[in-house]
Amino acid sequence: MLRPRNATHPYLMIAPTLLFLVVFFILPLGVAGWRSLYRWDLLTPPEFVGGQNYARLLETGEFTRALGITLTYSVVVVAGCLVLGLLLALALNRPGKFVGFVRASVFSAYVVSWVSVALLFVWMLDANAGLLGRALRGIAPGGMLSSPDTAIHALAGVTIWKITGYAMVVFLAGLQDIPKELYEAAALDGAGRWSRFWNVTWPMLRPTTAFVGTSSLIVSFQAFDVVRVMTQGGPANSTMVFVYAIYEHVFQNFRLGRASALIMLFFALLLVLTGLQLWAWKLGTGRREAARGAGARARA
Amino acid sequence: MAAASGRTSRLIGTWGLNLALFAVAALWLGPYLWMVLGSFKSLDEFLHAPLAPLPASFQLGAYRAVFQSIPVGRYLLNSTVMALSIAALQIALVLPAGYALAKLRFVGSRFAFVTVMACLLVPAQVTFVPVFLMLSKLHLVNTMAALVLPFGASALGTFMVRQALLSVPDELIEAARMDGASELTIIYRLLAPMLVPTLVSLFLLSFVFHWNDYFWPLVMTTDDEVRTMPLAVALLREQGTGVRWHIVMASNVILSAPALAVFAFAQRHLLRAVAARH
Numbered sequence: 055m056l057r058p059r060n061a062t063h064p065y066l067m068i069a070p071t072l073l074f075l076v077v078f079f080i081l082p083l084g085v086a087g088w089r090s091l092y093r094w095d096l097l098t099p100p101e102f103v104g105g106q107n108y109a110r111l112l113e114t115g116e117f118t119r120a121l122g123i124t125l126t127y128s129v130v131v132v133a134g135c136l137v138l139g140l141l142l143a144l145a146l147n148r149p150g151k152f153v154g155f156v157r158a159s160v161f162s163a164y165v166v167s168w169v170s171v172a173l174l175f176v177w178m179l180d181a182n183a184g185l186l187g188r189a190l191r192g193i194a195p196g197g198m199l200s201s202p203d204t205a206i207h208a209l210a211g212v213t214i215w216k217i218t219g220y221a222m223v224v225f226l227a228g229l230q231d232i233p234k235e236l237y238e239a240a241a242l243d244g245a246g247r248w249s250r251f252w253n254v255t256w257p258m259l260r261p262t263t264a265f266v267g268t269s270s271l272i273v274s275f276q277a278f279d280v281v282r283v284m285t286q287g288g289p290a291n292s293t294m295v296f297v298y299a300i301y302e303h304v305f306q307n308f309r310l311g312r313a314s315a316l317i318m319l320f321f322a323l324l325l326v327l328t329g330l331q332l333w334a335w336k337l338g339t340g341r342r343e344a345a346r347g348a349g350a351r352a353r354a
Numbered sequence: 355m356a357a358a359s360g361r362t363s364r365l366i367g368t369w370g371l372n373l374a375l376f377a378v379a380a381l382w383l384g385p386y387l388w389m390v391l392g393s394f395k396s397l398d399e400f401l402h403a404p405l406a407p408l409p410a411s412f413q414l415g416a417y418r419a420v421f422q423s424i425p426v427g428r429y430l431l432n433s434t435v436m437a438l439s440i441a442a443l444q445i446a447l448v449l450p451a452g453y454a455l456a457k458l459r460f461v462g463s464r465f466a467f468v469t470v471m472a473c474l475l476v477p478a479q480v481t482f483v484p485v486f487l488m489l490s491k492l493h494l495v496n497t498m499a500a501l502v503l504p505f506g507a508s509a510l511g512t513f514m515v516r517q518a519l520l521s522v523p524d525e526l527i528e529a530a531r532m533d534g535a536s537e538l539t540i541i542y543r544l545l546a547p548m549l550v551p552t553l554v555s556l557f558l559l560s561f562v563f564h565w566n567d568y569f570w571p572l573v574m575t576t577d578d579e580v581r582t583m584p585l586a587v588a589l590l591r592e593q594g595t596g597v598r599w600h601i602v603m604a605s606n607v608i609l610s611a612p613a614l615a616v617f618a619f620a621q622r623h624l625l626r627a628v629a630a631r632h
Contacts (some may be wrong), residue, residue, distance in 0.1 A: 055457065055458070055459045055524070056458055056459065056527060056528065057459055058455050058458045059531070061460075063454075063458065064451075064454040065462075065597060067450035067451060067454040067537075068450070068454045068455065070447050070450075070451070070471065071507040071512055072449070072451075072470070073507075074447070074503070074504075074506045075507050075509060076469075076508030078485060079476045079481055079509075080472070080476070082483075082485050083476055083480060084532070085484035085487075086480065086483060089483075101489055113525065127520060142378065145371065146375070152372070152375070153375070155379065156375045156379045158617075159378070159379040159382040160382050161617075161625065162382065162383075162386075162614060163382055164628075165562055165613050165616070166566070166610045167565075167568065167610065167613060168566065169568050169588050169609065170566075170584075170606050170609050170610040173588070173591060173606050174603075175385075177392070177599050177602065178388070183400055183440070183599055185388060188404075188405060193387075220383075221631070224628070227630075240526070251448055252564035255403060262366040276478065276479055278569050279568045280566075282568070283568075283588050283591075292479065297479045297569075299515050300479070301573070304573075305573070313483060314483060317479075320480065321480050324477070328475050336497075337611060347591075348583070353506070
């Protein structure tokens with residue numbers, strides 16, 4: 055740490071960043087909290103209603119429904135990403151051109167826009183013109199996207215396809231962090247492949263798993279693009295996830311107070327999830343230090 | 355004998371795994387290929403033989419239709435200008451902020467750091483309503499400013515630069531000060547070149563995210579003039595009547611090609627940027 059040459063320097067250096075962040079992130083959050091206490095349709099002046107917006111969201115069951123739908127979608131996405139990401143990382147954790155090519159293929163979906171991927175799969179899932187839609191006619195005669203029972207799962211499947219590459223890359227980094235000495239020690243003890251996986255890889259990867267799980271949970275809680283392009287919240291509101299519900303309140307119903315209340319509830323949930331992620335991250339740093347210690351012990 | 359059969363079963367295992375991995379690659383690359391092939395089909399083929407893998411003849415009609423119905427060049431330019439401006443602004447601001455937080459002792463530095471980190475918790479989906487109202491009061495909705503300014507500062511980038519600067523020795527900065535270098539020279543001429551890997555990561559993450567972004571341009575624009583490519587392509591489908599999949603897929607090829615090109619070009623850096631965040 056250095057003494058600034060001039061007492062004003064540090065403040066001048068950080069001011070532009072803080073100004074942008076306060077104006078576009080912190081103040082808007084405060085405004086949303088304040089406006090959530092008003093009834094407001096943009097045309098007439100806002101009217102103070104206290105906690106009524108929150109009460110309506112809970113009474114009408116809208117909050118519970120949005121939570122249920124978002125959770126259903128998120129659980130499928132997180133489970134899919136964890137399992138596929140881990141399996142792919144284990145299979146692809148070695149050098150070689152072919153392996154690199156497979157890694158790049160899977161990860162490429164993460165780089166392409168949500169709009170591209172969503173449009174591509176709307177077509178693929180179309181009951182008449184789509185490759186997958188035709189194949190799935192047995193379980194979804196009108197296409198998975200037009201039935202309230204299957205639409206949310208179709209969205210989750212597309213999301214898994216899109217972000218598994220991310221999970222895979224993070225798992226690969228986690229695998230690289232495991233000290234080789236631990237495997238050597240296990241091999242000296244006569245441990246086979248399975249035993250090495252269960253006794254070394256799996257416990258050492260637990261923090262990575264927690265990180266991938268929580269970050270894909272947060273990403274799927276914020277889902278919007280895929281819903282907007284593929285189902286617009288339908289059919290029969292069966293894909294009305296949080297952000298899409300907020301969007302509809304603002305741009306279709308012009309209920310800004312109600313939207314703000316839903317935003318605040320959504321934000322509270324995100325804070326809980328971030329708390330989880332922070333816990334996972336702490337677990338990670340603790341584990342990594344322990345791993346280094348264990349590696350050193352195995353060497354000694 | 356036993357050794358030979360062990361070798362054979364291992365060989366079968368290796369080939370089995372390779373076959374499975376080949377299927378994995380096909381699962382991810384297949385849809386793109388299907389999209390490209392579909393974009394060369396004609397409407398007639400879509401109606402009568404939608405599952406034929408190859409188009410009867412490679413038609414450019416769908417692409418012609420895309421260029422006729424939307425100003426593709428304009429939208430690609432908008433997307434690029436927006437994403438580049440955001441990335442440039444972020445890099446310019448992130449350096450002094452990260453330097454102050456990592457290297458300078460001042461009252462309130464802890465508070466400033468916590469404020470920056472707190473912004474990581476607030477996604478655009480939470481702020482868009484008040485920001486939209488504020489920008490419309492300033493008559494900035496439907497301008498490039500509404501797309502760029504809200505992302506001018508990057509909390510993640512500030513954190514990344516601060517972390518990277520923590521490992522730069524203070525003596526180096528002291529020596530530069532002795533030589534009479536100004537603080538701005540130290541930040542942009544001395545430290546920035548040392549931070550190139552971090553800045554490349556930030557640039558790629560930011561550029562790819564904003565080039566692809568759909569949510570923010572959707573809620574901040576109603577006007578064709580400042581629309582970005584993802585928005586235009588999504589709208590093209592909404593406006594389409596009936597089955598015009600060949601046109602939608604042609605526009606989708608145009609939309610995804612630049613992202614895939616960036617990926618092919620900067621694959622190693624992008625993978626490192628993503629892996630380093632955990």
